[in-house]
Amino acid sequence: MDRQLNFLIVGAQKSGTTSLHRSLALHPSVFLxxxxxxxxxxTAASFARASRILDRHYRKAEDEPARGLSYVGMMFLEGAAERVHEYSSQMKIVAALRNPIDRAYSAYWHHRRTGWEQSETFEEALRREDESDVPDDQAARAMTYRRNGCYADQLEPYIRLFGREQVSLLLSDDLRDRPRETLDRLTDWLGIDPIPEERWSTRRHNEAAMPRYPALQKTLLAHDSRLKRIYQRLVPERIREPIRRTITTPLVLRHEQPFVYPPLAAETRRLLCRYYAPHNARLATIVGRDLGHWV
Incomplete structure (x- = not known):
């Protein structure tokens, strides 16, 4: 059975990648x-285990012409593009891109929800990002909110290694406002039939919520949780996903409540707008679209 991957959804974080993943996964010509x-x-460590990871997650793959994987860390982790290229120089790269200011603020509240983020305010988290050396691991880099919106910098290695024709850039605005046109363009690029409309994933995923019991949530999910480190040391990796799917996730969702986070402070938005202006200008050239509405 051919389990060679031929497309990746690499990001961006909090930009609609879950809905995109779910919609493509329902397509009969796609295996996700x-x-x-x-x-x-x-990471180099995960890439060294590639055969084992593929065997575990792709054993159900049959003869689907499009076989993919989603992992938003591939947008911002150093060396990810090079490892992808080492695996296959023919890989097709998909990235969904959202207004980086809104994405950063959404990511902050997401990590408050999971217990990863300890800063009481978004502004405090941005100051912490400025003041500390961030290790290049997924947990730490996921919380570099400002840096993770510099899309042109993150996409440059993929475009350099694979060529612009092998990189599909989607705007989350288009996925929301023009899903039919946007998804048809993507499936045509992947070389498969359009997604039947009844198979679109129209439900919003990862909507804002906060735990009723923050200490419990932090114990279960926070990347620096002592209990989580012990669990990862004792429980084999192949068993963790079934446990997460059948026990941990339902338990977490049962103890969450809907939450509407406060509007971003006008001064913070103004400062971020100024910061992202040159980055968005570079990205606009790459995408071939006016991104002036990203304010």
Missing amino acids: PDQKEIDLFG
Whole structure:
């Protein structure tokens, strides 16, 4: 059975990649694992286990012409593009891109929800990002909110290695406002039939919520949780995903409540708008679109 991957959804974080993954996974010509966020190329250690990871997650793959993987860490982790290229120089790269200011603020509240983020305010988290040396691991880099919106910098290695024709850049605005046109363009680029409209994933995923019991949430999910480190040391990797799917995730969702986070402070938005202006200008050239509405 051919389990060679031929397309990747590499990001961006909090930009609609879950809905995109779910929509493509329902296509009869596509195989995507049930689990999103499989780290195959993010680190050298995970890449060294590639055969084992592929065997575990792609054993159900049959003869689908499009076989993919989603992992938003591939946008911002150093060396990910090079590892992908080492695996296959013919890989097709898909990235969904959202207004970086809104993406950063959404990511902050997402990590407050999971217990990863300890800063009481978004502004405090941005100051921490400025003041500390961030290790190049997924957990730490996921919380570099400002840096993770510099899309042109992150896409440059992929475009350099694979060529612009092998990189499909989607705007989350288009996925929301023009899903039919946007998804048809993507499936045509992947060389498969359009996604039947009844198979679109129109439900919003990862909507804002906050735990009723933050201490419990932090114990279960926070990357620096002592209990989580012990668990990862004792429980084999192949068993963790079924446990996460059948026990941990339902438990977490049962103890969450809907949450509407406050509007971003006008001064913070103004400062971020100024910061991202040159980055968005470079990205606009790459995408071939006016991104002036990203303010």
